[in-house]
Amino acid sequence: MPLRKAIQRSQGWHRRLTVPQFTVVTGLLVVLIGTLVLATPLCSSSRVGLWEALFTATSAITVTGLSIIDIGTDLTSFGQAVLALMILAGGLGLMAITTFLQGFVVQGTALRRRLDRGEALDEFGVGGVGRTFRGIALTATFVILLGALVLYSFGFSDIPNRGERLWAALFHSISAYNNAGFGLWSDSLETYRSNAVVNLVVMVLIITGGLGWRVTSDITTQGFRMQRGRRRLSLHSRLVLRTTFLLIVCGAGGLALTEWLNQGEVFSGMPWTERWLTVLFESVTARTAGFTTIPLSLETITESGLLLMMALMFIGASPGGTGGGIKTTTVAALMAATRSTLRGRDAVVIRNRTIADKVVLRAVGITVGSLLFILAMALLISIASNLNGQDPFTFMEMLFTCVSAFATVGLDLGVTSELSHFGQAVLMVGMFVGRLGILLLLSAIWEAMTHEQIHMHRQNRIGYPSEDLYV
Secondary structure, X not given: OHHHHHHHHHHOHHHHOOHHHHHHHHHHHHHHHHHHXXXXXXXXXXXXXXXXXXXXXXXXHOOOOOOOOOXXXXXXXHHHHHHHHHHHHHHHHHHHHHHHHHHHHOOOOOHHHXXXXXHHOXXXXXXXXXXXXXXXXXXXXXXXXXXXXXXXHHHOOOOOOHHHHHHHHHHHHHHHHOOOOOOOOOOOOHHHOOOHHHHHHXXXXXHHHHHOHHHHHHHHHHOOOOEOOEOOOOHHXXXXXXXXXXXXXXXXXXHHHHHHHOOOHHHOOOOHHHHHHHHHHHHHHOOOOOOOOOOOOOOOOOHHHHHHHXXXXXXXXXXXXXXXXXXXXXXXXXXXXXXXXXXXXXXXXXXXXXXXXXXXXXXXXHHHHHHHHHHHHHHHHHHHHHHOOOOOOOHHHHHHHHHHHHOOOOOOOOOHHHOOHHHHHXXXXXXXXXXXXXXXXXXXXXXXXXXXXXXXXXXXXXXXXXXXXXX
């Protein structure tokens, strides 16, 4: 009898999963399937075992770009195509796949649960997931094909074989739009450092993918709805565009300042036009893309430059986009809260609009949780390196790699491939958590440990006496 009851309870386990738990399970299943496919001889050479395939699949599904194999030589043409599909699944489809699957296995979904699902999964909306994802897919297809066409015609014109040139253009266009950073060459895009077409196309793809569906849709829609000669974008869109522009400009200017004043080795001998193109590209790609046109190491980039790049990586792209990080709107909300505090206001106001307290609290939770998680990653990697007797990496190298993994960027200082399996496992966990979101993962763990998913909303209606706290 106890065995029969246990079997009956286990049969409906998937119907009892909450939204965060179901998202985590789906992500793990997609990574597992990708690992098994990549490990087959049809996709990879004998140098790629299960561990290498697992790391590559995790990096692709989380659109990170960190790799311990050479994509161009260790994967077959079919394997590279599978990798491109995994990048698309991670960048555009993971959240939508989760939502659709949950609709099949969770019956009787109430309106409140649908609202929760819309909030958890990049705000696809209530009941409009299918329509929204169709719009996302059509927009992504158009932008990716347009970028591939330009790269094929003008960017990668030095590749004589038309088939190889076409695949290189399409693969890099997919990787750039999804902010993945995977490339077919071991030196990323260093060969095309002075090629303005390649740099500009890749930057446009990265920025477009990182803005998020809400912003691109808002721009497209309002472009046809002129009211009194001006476009009336939403506050979210205006905030994302403004923050993105400031980060790109300040990042490029900051890198120019840190590297040129300190006479960084990588910029010595470069023409001025190439210098500006390089710092602009690195400023854009540092915000979750992972491509690079210069070699990255402590010998070529100053520590101040690496610190600036870590800040850009940590902030990342925008909500609903293909990139990672804590998001541009999170930083904007925190800056607005700081400004309101300095002005003595009780409410957070952005452009004459009051921001709800729960939004500010969510921004604080994301930022604090992300910082603590990254520090824990760096601590574990540091301890493992010392215990294994490896030549310990500098703290800057370890921290940079951890930020790159958690923010799903993919920039590497040569640390990833030299880490032990434990260190690489830490990076994989960081990539997975960074892509799904720190709050979503914590919610899944909390609900699994406490089983309080049902009455958590009831507790919000309970009021408690207030008391001052000095900070």
